[in-house]
Amino acid sequence: MLTILKNRKMIEIILAVFSTVGAFSTLFAAIGILRMPDFYLRLSVTVKASTLGVGLLLICAAIMFPDVSVTTKAIAIIFFLIITAPIAAHMIGRAAYFTGTPLWKGTIVDELAGMYNEKTHKLESDTEQDTADDSLPTSDNIANTEEETK
């Protein structure tokens, strides 16, 4: 009886810690998407922190219910989130770069500038770029003021 009680206490502590960390990292993702100066920084904050937070909350549910089906479902959702979140982020970031979303004013280097073919949306390598350098206009997406990306 005593060991069961101790176990129960143990599980409650684990649940409290996991849910606290999960909720706070979700909160940090929300603050990040509101406060970051630029779309790309917002994207990079959001995807990682929210995946971690929701994953920890789902682990809480998996521990809480003493049932195999719930654990399977929770693991399936976590797996799905971990697989799909980077794909969605990459696709939306690529679309944003093509549509000319400005980078933050303090950006030091933009290695993609002038590397994308505007027509075919293909990434061109550096050696081809040297010969056709004069013909392609090197578009600079870095914003001039803070207000452009706010």
Next chain:
Amino acid sequence: MITLETYFDYVILPILAISVMLVFIRLFKGPAVVDRVIALDLIITIGIGIITVYSIRTNQKVFLDVAIILALIAFLGTVAFAYYIEKQKDD
């Protein structure tokens, strides 16, 4: 002595609700369309977390099925938005 149930009710759920409100501000004012797309994606992801906590509190494991569907819809919505925003520029 605070129990786990009251902790979920009075700490975890309010934190998640505040996060949704903060993301909603970005959804409302985001300068570009892509900002709104990722704000919507994040709102749905936080919604999955809220559904999970709610299913823990009410002891109803059926709600986790809704979370699976929402995760699928968030991914498909973001991919579709990205696809059409990228196509839009060619015209």
